[in-house]
């Protein structure tokens with residue numbers, strides 16, 4: 196199956212002459228820079244590298260993926276939004292996702308005036324292939340969003356390979372929680388599937404949510420369209436510096452240790468939750484959060500808030516369910532103590 200990425204791209208993006216920044220036209224490090232109307236005084240006076248080459252170089256070495264297969268966004272939310280802007284003709288094209296899932300696919304679809312097809316996950320929060328199959332032939336279906344491990348359910352999604360083998364549009368796999376999961380990342384399959392975008396983020400396992408940097412791994416062709424469409428200086432120098440500092444061997448070991456600690460805390464938290472009568476069900480999780488079903492989610496959520504413990508009330512999406520992020524040992528203890536006091 197040969198997929199022509201250009202055929203999937205919107206005509207205006209295909210023909211777009213991108214903004215050419217001063218930093219595009221001259222790339223050297225040394226010189227007297229009188230080309231960008233910057234102020235010669237100050238410390239943050241220069242525009243940042245528009246393509247964040249030093250970060251990509253490091254990510255390339257760490258992940259054994261060419262820098263040409265990497266895009267960096269202002270959070271993965273920008274990576275998601277750009278997918279709409281590159282591939283979806285407003286008022287014409289469609290995207291598909293499996294709910295309940297991350298809310299940004301729908302918000303981005305609405306902002307870009309693109310129809311979103313929402314297929315329900317089954318009782319185990321897995322894709323129902325039989326109801327999905329008819330959509331494989333929809334000419335206007337441009338992107339399928341799959342979040343795995345899925346937010347807010349926590350489980351890894353099965354049968355993704357089937358979709359990769361059978362869909363000719365773009366498959367966007369959101370792996371925001373992959374570092375907590377025993378499953379292997381799909382980023383190693385971008386060579387096999389030129390229509391695959393795998394997004395990851397520095398916001399969760401890396402502990403850098405305030406820095407706002409997300410990653411996309413994809414074929415060189417897709418990455419080129421991302422670079423062409425993005426705002427020229429989408430990642431500030433301050434944010435680039437933070438990520439560069441984080442990408443060293445010692446810090447990577449610290450991040451791995453934190454992940455182990457969080458996963459161990461998750462195990463303890465699940466044990467404690469199991470002993471509580473008001474917890475009706477604990478759903479399996481490959482992420483750093485747990486979805487639980489309780490007797491009366493609205494009430495329990497409110498009681499927790501009164502005690503200054505904030506969880507995510509998902510009652511409107513999955514009846515009587517709360518999503519609980521695994522916190523520090525002290526925070527988790529406080530959650531359990533508070534839940535006990537509610538009984």
Ligand SMILES: *Cc1c(COP(=O)(O)O)cnc(C)c1O
Pocket residue numbers: 269270271272273297342346369371395396397398399404407408409
């Ligand atoms: C938290 C989260 C993200 C992260 O978004 P950023 O913009 O990178 O902070 C992406 N996808 C999902 C499913 C998430 O839960």
